Amino acid sequence: MTTTPDTQRMPALYIGHGAPPLLDDPLWSGQLAAWARDLPRPTAILIVSAHWESAPLSLSASGAPLVYDFGGFEQKYYEMTYETPDATALARQVAAMMPRTEPVHQHHARGLDHGAWVPLKIMYPDADIPVLQMSMPTHDPGQLMEIGRRLRPLRDEGVLIIGSGFLTHGLPFLTSWQVDATAPGWSKDFDAWAGEALARGDVDTLASYRDVAPGMPYAHPTVEHYSPLFVTLGAATDAGTPGEQVIRDEFWMGLSKRSLQVT
Numbered sequence: 001m002t003t004t005p006d007t008q009r010m011p012a013l014y015i016g017h018g019a020p021p022l023l024d025d026p027l028w029s030g031q032l033a034a035w036a037r038d039l040p041r042p043t044a045i046l047i048v049s050a051h052w053e054s055a056p057l058s059l060s061a062s063g064a065p066l067v068y069d070f071g072g073f074e075q076k077y078y079e080m081t082y083e084t085p086d087a088t089a090l091a092r093q094v095a096a097m098m099p100r101t102e103p104v105h106q107h108h109a110r111g112l113d114h115g116a117w118v119p120l121k122i123m124y125p126d127a128d129i130p131v132l133q134m135s136m137p138t139h140d141p142g143q144l145m146e147i148g149r150r151l152r153p154l155r156d157e158g159v160l161i162i163g164s165g166f167l168t169h170g171l172p173f174l175t176s177w178q179v180d181a182t183a184p185g186w187s188k189d190f191d192a193w194a195g196e197a198l199a200r201g202d203v204d205t206l207a208s209y210r211d212v213a214p215g216m217p218y219a220h221p222t223v224e225h226y227s228p229l230f231v232t233l234g235a236a237t238d239a240g241t242p243g244e245q246v247i248r249d250e251f252w253m254g255l256s257k258r259s260l261q262v263t
Contacts, residue, residue: 008158009158010042010155010158010161011039012235013161013163013232014165014229014232014233014260016166016247016252016255016259017050017119017164017165017166019073019118020080020114020118021073022119023080025252031247032119032122035261036124042129044090044158045120045124045129045131045159046094046161047116047131047132047134047161048133048134048163048164049113050136050169050224050225051067052135053135053136053139054105054135056104056137057098057102057105057137058106058107058135058137059105059133059134060110061108061109061110062084062088062130064108064109066113067110067111069113080117080121082112084127085128085130087131090159094151094154097151097154112133136227139223139227141207141230142207144234145207146234147234148230148231148233151234151235152234161232164228165225165228165229166226166256167190167194167225167256167257168190168219170186170218170220170255173221174253177253179252181254182254183251183256185215187215187218187255188251189214190219191249193215194256194258195248195258198243201239201241203233203239207230210223232262237263243262244260244262245258246259246261
């Protein structure tokens with residue numbers, strides 16, 4: 001991949017991806033689609049999803065079938081496809097950006113999981129942009145930010161870097177599965193805390209969430225949906241610069257949809 005005079009520097013995003021029924025939610029899907037329309041057209045997309053925790057750092061295979069890593073939904077979701085152009089060149093480039101002391105595993109059969117293909121199917125429905133998924137090899141905020149920092153130069157080549165998770169994800173503690181369910185106090189409290197820290201660009205506070213965030217551990221009994229945020233923050237030009245909170249103060253099944261764009 002090479003930079004051309006027409007290549008625009010891409011931002012980096014942290015998005016809430018939702019379960020497959022997000023595809024049928026006109027409000028949220030409309031927000032994601034509008035967001036994508038406002039962005040420069042990416043040359044490629046590199047996405048880190050909450051649903052691929054694997055060390056060493058691993059890369060998806062172009063042309064591999066989608067991963068239907070969910071259960072209990074309508075059959076139509078298990079029959080969906082999202083066939084994108086070959087991303088092998090981007091995979092080689094990403095592998096070369098990682099330290100020589102840290103191996104990178106290239107999968108030959110793993111495609112995109114629903115944390116990647118569900119939002120991308122809304123944002124880029126023509127599936128005409130190469131997409132590479134990268135695993136999360138750790139949940140340590142500092143290490144994830146370092147991965148994002150190493151990936152940062154890709155933005156100058158038009159690559160859209162996306163961390164895909166959910167700002168609150170306390171599924172075991174939800175009492176209603178309605179899309180418009182009232183958000184529990186732990187979800188609202190964590191969302192407000194994170195929103196304020198993001199507005200300040202306070203990465204240290206965000207990284208100390210286990211100790212200082214209200215609503216824990218209910219907001220994140222496991223942390224894989226929060227962790228992709230740090231790849232996005234690491235890919236920012238200046239991790240201490242507040243990003244634009246594109247979707248904010250909104251909830252889906254009581255979980256925070258807050259999503260961020262950094263330059």
